[in-house]
Amino acid sequence: MIQAQALTKRYGSKTAVDAVEFEVQPGKVTGLLGPNGAGKSTTMRMIVGLDRPSAGSVTVNGKHYREHPAPLREVGVLLDAKAVHTGRSARNHLLAMAATHGIPAGRVDEVIELTGLASVARKRVGGFSLGMGQRLGIAAALLGDPAVLILDEPVNGLDPEGVQWVRRLMRHLAAEGRTVLLSSHLMSEMALTADHLIMLGRGRVIADAPVADVIGGAGGDSVRVRSPQATRLATLLAGPDVTVTAGEQDTLEVTGISAVEIGERAAGAGIVLHELTSIGASLEDAYMALTQNEVEYRTGGSAELQEAAR
Amino acid sequence: MTTTTTLPTAPEATPVASPSGADAAPAASRLSATGLIRSEWIKLRSVRSTVWSYALLVAFSLGLAAVMSASLDLQGADVSQVPAANQAIFVAQASTFGVFFGQLIVAVLGVLSISGEYSTGMIRSTLAAVPKRLPALWAKVVVLFGTTFLVGLVSTVGSHLVSSAVLSGKGLQAGLFEPTVLFPVLGGALYLGLIAVFALGVGTIVRNGAGGIAVVLGLLLLVPMVLQLIPAAWATSLLPYLISNAGINMFGLMSFSEVPIAWWVDLLVVLGWIAASLIGAAALLKRRDA
Numbered sequence: 001m002i003q004a005q006a007l008t009k010r011y012g013s014k015t016a017v018d019a020v021e022f023e024v025q026p027g028k029v030t031g032l033l034g035p036n037g038a039g040k041s042t043t044m045r046m047i048v049g050l051d052r053p054s055a056g057s058v059t060v061n062g063k064h065y066r067e068h069p070a071p072l073r074e075v076g077v078l079l080d081a082k083a084v085h086t087g088r089s090a091r092n093h094l095l096a097m098a099a100t101h102g103i104p105a106g107r108v109d110e111v112i113e114l115t116g117l118a119s120v121a122r123k124r125v126g127g128f129s130l131g132m133g134q135r136l137g138i139a140a141a142l143l144g145d146p147a148v149l150i151l152d153e154p155v156n157g158l159d160p161e162g163v164q165w166v167r168r169l170m171r172h173l174a175a176e177g178r179t180v181l182l183s184s185h186l187m188s189e190m191a192l193t194a195d196h197l198i199m200l201g202r203g204r205v206i207a208d209a210p211v212a213d214v215i216g217g218a219g220g221d222s223v224r225v226r227s228p229q230a231t232r233l234a235t236l237l238a239g240p241d242v243t244v245t246a247g248e249q250d251t252l253e254v255t256g257i258s259a260v261e262i263g264e265r266a267a268g269a270g271i272v273l274h275e276l277t278s279i280g281a282s283l284e285d286a287y288m289a290l291t292q293n294e295v296e297y298r299t300g301g302s303a304e305l306q307e308a309a310r
Numbered sequence: 311m312t313t314t315t316t317l318p319t320a321p322e323a324t325p326v327a328s329p330s331g332a333d334a335a336p337a338a339s340r341l342s343a344t345g346l347i348r349s350e351w352i353k354l355r356s357v358r359s360t361v362w363s364y365a366l367l368v369a370f371s372l373g374l375a376a377v378m379s380a381s382l383d384l385q386g387a388d389v390s391q392v393p394a395a396n397q398a399i400f401v402a403q404a405s406t407f408g409v410f411f412g413q414l415i416v417a418v419l420g421v422l423s424i425s426g427e428y429s430t431g432m433i434r435s436t437l438a439a440v441p442k443r444l445p446a447l448w449a450k451v452v453v454l455f456g457t458t459f460l461v462g463l464v465s466t467v468g469s470h471l472v473s474s475a476v477l478s479g480k481g482l483q484a485g486l487f488e489p490t491v492l493f494p495v496l497g498g499a500l501y502l503g504l505i506a507v508f509a510l511g512v513g514t515i516v517r518n519g520a521g522g523i524a525v526v527l528g529l530l531l532l533v534p535m536v537l538q539l540i541p542a543a544w545a546t547s548l549l550p551y552l553i554s555n556a557g558i559n560m561f562g563l564m565s566f567s568e569v570p571i572a573w574w575v576d577l578l579v580v581l582g583w584i585a586a587s588l589i590g591a592a593a594l595l596k597r598r599d600a
Contacts, residue, residue, distance in 0.1 A: 045599075049437070050437055050600040051599040052599060068441075070339060071438070071439065071440075071441050079434055080431065083434040084430065085432040088356045089356065092353075092356035093435075096352040096356070099349035099352055100341060100349040101340055101345060101439070102338070102339045114319050144339070169317065172318050173317075
């Protein structure tokens with residue numbers, strides 16, 4: 001369990017994290033989502049005491065991280081894959097980390113096996129690919145068999161099998177009752193892995209809800225319908241709560257009316273349908289809707305695209 | 311999602327027991343001083359720069375002892391006329407000549423032992439494991455001092471063996487356990503250990519390899535030279551209080567003061583420099599974001 005109370009971080013006049021309040025519950029995977037500069041990494045660094053909060057506080061299992069007698073057994077953290085001396089072998093890195101807490105060498109070999117690093121464990125980390133570095137970071141996080149895991153962009157640089165493995169690993173660890181907090185900029189990844197989302201924008205929490213609720217809040221589902229008599233169909237469907245947008249090749253995007261209703265009305269009017277598809281809102285849509293005004297670094301092009309998409 | 315009880319392993323991994331298997335961190339494992347010292351020892355010995363630096367230190371010391379002893383030309387003088395005390399002083403000088411160069415090597419090593427953590431990002435792993443931070447610094451001090459002192463001792467004792475072998479051929483004799491020899495041999499090793507710790511403090515303050523090395527070598531080499539060039543009384547009177555001059559004076563080979571200074575005063579001067587460097591390092595390490 002991680003609890004943040006009015007957690008704030010200022011760098012000079014810039015506020016990176018602004019009086020953030022949240023609770024990360026055990027037993028599920030919580031995703032920390034937000035555009036670049038939203039304060040995700042800063043928040044994670046404050047949880048493990050690498051950055052000192054300007055105001056407010058954050059506790060792990062009821063205590064400040066630094067007050068735990070065995071920090072590595074409370075929290076396993078992957079902040080970035082490069083928090084390793086490049087001149088040292090992976091195994092020596094893990095042995096040095098383990099030694100601080102008196103964790104036996106057997107556990108080091110166990111996490112090396114678990115993360116698939118056995119063949120490179122005695123090689124110097126400087127020659128590692130991004131993906132191997134990421135595996136080493138995950139191995140280090142698992143070293144103390146911790147009750148809380150914090151992983152910043154864990155699937156960065158991993159190949160598809162690696163991504164799938166991390167996803168299963170996170171779900172498994174949460175199912176064991178551990179607290180799992182991860183950040184990712186890959187929305188599809190979040191939708192597949194996380195149960196709960198905390199969305200940050202410009203240092204503030206803009207959403208804190210189960211994934212399904214966040215997606216549901218993105219606005220109603222829409223229906224795609226294709227017919228050779230599209231124009232007639234559009235007139236037929238028109239109503240006060242219904243929006244009909246013409247797409248390419250006789251296609252209409254309809255919101256405010258269900259696929260069943262459209263089918264029945266079309267049948268009643270004798271209109272032929274070639275396609276009738278319900279489209280659920282995606283996490284991506286929800287994310288865009290919520291962060292519309294929160295994006296710090298938005299390029300002109302993508303801003304126009306977002307306007308056009310509305 | 312299957313409800314398997316084994317932890318998912320990476321595609322490349324061989325199957326492994328549950329995450330809390332027999333070797334999983336036992337409940338007793340926690341931060342401890344001995345654990346931190348073991349950790350720092352693993353860190354120190356597992357990078358190449360350490361091995362190279364210490365090998366260079368020993369090689370330089372033995373080489374210089376051999377060169378200095380061999381180049382002694384008595385010009386046919388009768389060695390038996392040289393008082394035993396003077397013989398011992400010469401043997402001691404040959405045995406500790408390497409310390410002058412060795413201090414530069416251990417200074418670089420001291421800076422690198424912490425700046426390497428900053429440049430690679432390792433410091434974030436270190437501080438996440440030891441969130442109180444200062445215990446990690448103290449463990450580094452203990453390990454770096456202990457290792458450098460021991461390797462320093464190997465250098466000075468080894469140098470004594472080399473120079474004794476060469477000089478005894480010329481009739482000069484002085485055993486290791488004669489106070490005139492033993493004190494410099496121990497003092498030289500002690501000084502090397504202390505310089506490494508001083509450099510570690512500076513490296514922690516500066517957090518940058520090149521910058522830290524520049525500051526430490528500047529203090530060891532440049533400042534003494536500059537002060538000697540300034541023709542003013544204040545500059546001359548400052549000389550004995552520089553870390554390098556006090557340290558070298560401490561083992562009785564060279565004096566930078568008109569009035570002889572007791573060895574323990576020199577030691578206090580050196581410890582004062584180290585205290586300044588470590589207090590600055592501790593204050594900044596505790597306060598700064600990593």
